[in-house]
Amino acid sequence: MNYNWNWGIFWDQTPDATGTYFGSLMSGLQVTILLALCAWFIAFVMGSLIGIMRTLPARWAVFVGNAYIEMFRNIPLLVQLFIWFFVIPELLPGDLGIWIKQLRNGPFIAAMLGLGFYMSSRVAAQITAGINALPKGQRMAGTAIGLTTWQTYRYILLPLAYRIIFPPLTSEFLNTIKNTAPALTIGVLELTARARSMQEFSFQVFEAFSAAAAIYLVLSAVVTIVMRMIEKRLAIPGFSGGK
Amino acid sequence: MFSNFDYDVIWRSLPYLFQQGMVFTLTLTAIATVFGLILGTLIAMMRLSSSAVLSGFAVSYVNLMRSLPLVLVIFLFYFLMPYVGQWIIRADQPVQVGAYASTIVTFTLFEAAYFSEIMRAGIQSVPRGQVMAGYAIGLNYREVMRHVVLPQAFRNMLPVIFTQTIVLFQDTSLVYVLSITDFLGAASKVAQRDGRLTEMYLFAALVYFVICFTASFFVKRLQKRISIIR
Amino acid sequence: MKRIFLLGTMIAAAVCTTQAGAQELTGTLKKIKDTGAITIGFRDSSVPFSYLDDNQKPVGFAMDICYKIVDAVKKELKNDKIEVKLNPVTSATRIPLIANGTVDLECGSTTNNADRQKQVAFTNTHFLTASRFVSKKASKLDKIDDLKGKSVVSTSGTTNIKQLTEANAARNLGINVIPAKDHAEAFLMVETDRAVAFVMDDILLASLAAGARDPSAYVISKDAFSKAEPYGIMLRKDDAPFKKVVDAATAELYKSPEGAKIYDKWFTQKIPPKGLNLNVPMGAEQKKAFASPSDSPDPDAYAAN
Numbered sequence: 023m024n025y026n027w028n029w030g031i032f033w034d035q036t037p038d039a040t041g042t043y044f045g046s047l048m049s050g051l052q053v054t055i056l057l058a059l060c061a062w063f064i065a066f067v068m069g070s071l072i073g074i075m076r077t078l079p080a081r082w083a084v085f086v087g088n089a090y091i092e093m094f095r096n097i098p099l100l101v102q103l104f105i106w107f108f109v110i111p112e113l114l115p116g117d118l119g120i121w122i123k124q125l126r127n128g129p130f131i132a133a134m135l136g137l138g139f140y141m142s143s144r145v146a147a148q149i150t151a152g153i154n155a156l157p158k159g160q161r162m163a164g165t166a167i168g169l170t171t172w173q174t175y176r177y178i179l180l181p182l183a184y185r186i187i188f189p190p191l192t193s194e195f196l197n198t199i200k201n202t203a204p205a206l207t208i209g210v211l212e213l214t215a216r217a218r219s220m221q222e223f224s225f226q227v228f229e230a231f232s233a234a235a236a237i238y239l240v241l242s243a244v245v246t247i248v249m250r251m252i253e254k255r256l257a258i259p260g261f262s263g264g265k
Numbered sequence: 266m267f268s269n270f271d272y273d274v275i276w277r278s279l280p281y282l283f284q285q286g287m288v289f290t291l292t293l294t295a296i297a298t299v300f301g302l303i304l305g306t307l308i309a310m311m312r313l314s315s316s317a318v319l320s321g322f323a324v325s326y327v328n329l330m331r332s333l334p335l336v337l338v339i340f341l342f343y344f345l346m347p348y349v350g351q352w353i354i355r356a357d358q359p360v361q362v363g364a365y366a367s368t369i370v371t372f373t374l375f376e377a378a379y380f381s382e383i384m385r386a387g388i389q390s391v392p393r394g395q396v397m398a399g400y401a402i403g404l405n406y407r408e409v410m411r412h413v414v415l416p417q418a419f420r421n422m423l424p425v426i427f428t429q430t431i432v433l434f435q436d437t438s439l440v441y442v443l444s445i446t447d448f449l450g451a452a453s454k455v456a457q458r459d460g461r462l463t464e465m466y467l468f469a470a471l472v473y474f475v476i477c478f479t480a481s482f483f484v485k486r487l488q489k490r491i492s493i494i495r
Numbered sequence: 496m497k498r499i500f501l502l503g504t505m506i507a508a509a510v511c512t513t514q515a516g517a518q519e520l521t522g523t524l525k526k527i528k529d530t531g532a533i534t535i536g537f538r539d540s541s542v543p544f545s546y547l548d549d550n551q552k553p554v555g556f557a558m559d560i561c562y563k564i565v566d567a568v569k570k571e572l573k574n575d576k577i578e579v580k581l582n583p584v585t586s587a588t589r590i591p592l593i594a595n596g597t598v599d600l601e602c603g604s605t606t607n608n609a610d611r612q613k614q615v616a617f618t619n620t621h622f623l624t625a626s627r628f629v630s631k632k633a634s635k636l637d638k639i640d641d642l643k644g645k646s647v648v649s650t651s652g653t654t655n656i657k658q659l660t661e662a663n664a665a666r667n668l669g670i671n672v673i674p675a676k677d678h679a680e681a682f683l684m685v686e687t688d689r690a691v692a693f694v695m696d697d698i699l700l701a702s703l704a705a706g707a708r709d710p711s712a713y714v715i716s717k718d719a720f721s722k723a724e725p726y727g728i729m730l731r732k733d734d735a736p737f738k739k740v741v742d743a744a745t746a747e748l749y750k751s752p753e754g755a756k757i758y759d760k761w762f763t764q765k766i767p768p769k770g771l772n773l774n775v776p777m778g779a780e781q782k783k784a785f786a787s788p789s790d791s792p793d794p795d796a797y798a799a800n
Binding site: 025092093095096097098099100101102104105108109112113196200201202203204206207214217218227228231232234235238239242243 | 329332333334335336337340341344345348435436438439441442449453462463466467469470473474477478481
Binding site for chain 1: 586587590591594613614646648651652657660661663664671672673674675676683684687688689
């Protein structure tokens with residue numbers, strides 16, 4: 023292989039003289055984590071709302087929930103990011119649009135919204151599945167002891183449902199981390215973007231991308247381990263979520 | 266809001282968008298599904314085999330691919346593949362792999378990890394008794410797999426396989442990062458040339474939506490039919 | 496018996512000559528001969544060097560030069576049927592793709608500098624341009640220092656984004672540097688007010704602004720981030736026989752009246768897709784670069800005295 027390997031490159035200064043290439047990758051990692059957490063917050067909140075709506079007795083709620091899921095699930099993430107970043111500010115009234123476009127964190131915010139809503143449709147599907155997996159008796163028991171619909175959800179259904187779907191939610195969170203990478207197309211300097219720019223300046227293509235790959239591997243391993251620990255602590259003996 | 270919309274730009278670029286862009290998107294989806302499924306099935310069989318080496322390899326391959334963002338893999342493979350080719354055939358210089366061939370190999374290898382998990386579930390969904398019955402009537406491993414297990418596994422998993430194909434269809438839009446003319450690439454080239462982002466991106470979204478929505482509608486129907494027969 | 500012996504020697508001789516012929520060819524020339532194809536890397540939006548026309552076919556000044564190079568390669572290999580394959584590249588992918596053999600010639604607007612010469616080779620310079628920025632007239636920016644604290648876009652993988660980040664650090668400007676995939680995308684960021692300025696080679700800025708919906712709304716800075724730097728067509732490093740063919744072809748073209756003709760076609764006449772005329776006649780430096788072709792990465796080597 024006629025390629026000049028240089029693993030020492032990580033300790034070289036970047037052209038912007040703000041630190042080493044390693045430091046630049048680490049700052050990319052920070053952005054990746056921050057973006058994943060912010061997007062996950064949106065995904066979790068919106069996903070829960072929509073997921074719960076789809077289990078309500080009201081038919082309009084089910085319809086709205088289904089429409090929401092279909093909309094965000096059937097358009098590629100990249101297209102959704104472009105719409106949040108390029109299209110939506112154009113459709114807003116003049117000054118507001120310009121104000122949004124000139125936000126310094128514009129790309130980050132667009133990526134957060136795009137990724138958050140995209141993932142929320144997947145979270146919603148999981149939540150619905152979790153609630154529907156509970157024995158019907160649970161909901162009836164709630165009604166029987168005089169709880170309102172809201173109380174039934176709050177005290178009976180949701181605590182059980184979230185435990186059941188904890189493992190799939192963990193994997194959706196891991197997907198959220200991976201799906202931060204397409205944000206580089208709208209100018210977010212996350213980990214893959216940092217690796218790409220390291221490659222451009224240092225010409226060390228494979229060192230840059232393998233380092234980024236290794237960081238993603240470690241990140242997903244750490245998240246998986248932490249989630250397993252949380253899952254164990256949350257487990258209720260006798261329920262399928264806990265074994 | 267839509268008053269200064271230029272529908273004409275969409276109309277004018279339709280042949281380019283579909284004849285070049287969508288044709289490439291669909292070709293990539295189809296080839297990556299077929300080869301990804303074949304490779305994925307092999308990996309699933311390795312994973313379920315009694316050999317620790319084979320199953321270890323399968324587990325690490327699947328975990329590796331599933332931990333990496335596709336965008337990163339697209340970049341990495343695009344740059345790496347010619348060197349790997351050189352190493353395999355011991356050539357004196359990197360083997361030329363074009364953009365299209367490269368994306369096809371990338372998506373096949375990447376999606377194989379996901380298809381292998383589906384096929385593993387499919388193989389496990391076939392009752393053990395059938396496998397034993399197969400051996401009992403004198404079939405060998407290959408014959409049991411070929412005639413008993415895989416056809417049922419494949420059939421049971423058909424809706425999931427189609428769902429994954431829809432995901433794959435959406436994922437192909439990521440080749441945008443290499444400036445390849447897939448459907449989204451074509452739309453964004455027109456958008457940037459004519460300064461018509463709003464029109465082109467909304468149109469692209471609509472096209473993807475219609476295709477994926479229709480496809481998943483049929484997958485749901487298929488799912489119902491299959492579950493009734495079983 | 497004698498006849499068989501004769502036949503044997505003939506076969507042996509034939510084998511020897513083909514082998515000798517094959518030994519002469521190495522690297523890219525050998526590859527082109529073996530595969531019967533040469534791959535040209537083109538750009539989406541490097542107007543007027545290499546970009547997509549109305550039919551989405553790559554055209555431009557550098558593309559014309561490359562087709563001349565292909566003719567020379569055909570002559571060298573005595574094969575008229577060499578197929579030309581086109582592969583899209585971006586600023587970020589072009590250097591790795593030359594290095595890994597995906598493209599044989601990169602025909603666009605690639606700055607030839609000493610840093611890059613460690614990775615790839617360049618043939619004779621086909622254009623000279625300095626790094627400046629374009630902004631909307633309304634935002635009243637003309638010096639580099641005016642960009643302080645603002646969002647500024649440049650294309651990822653270019654010398655320009657590197658110069659911008661370096662200037663940002665050296666002058667402590669606190670600029671928010673946004674990387675874009677290609678020039679059209681970067682210019683769009685300025686057009687839609689997501690960034691106040693786009694740092695790029697001034698010739699590319701001029702063509703992007705000229706192609707904008709309202710060309711009069713834009714202004715290119717006087718302040719430059721660099722001297723006028725040379726553009727070259729990129730090829731693989733350490734491939735002397737191929738470079739020799741390419742260098743000879745480009746030198747011959749640039750010195751001949753045809754060189755000036757191709758230049759005029761793209762810089763002083765209407766060009767596709769919108770019929771723009773960039774109106775950039777050959778300056779003294781450009782004339783010198785064509786009269787005495789060179790692949791030097793040093794901007795000072797091109798100064799017209």
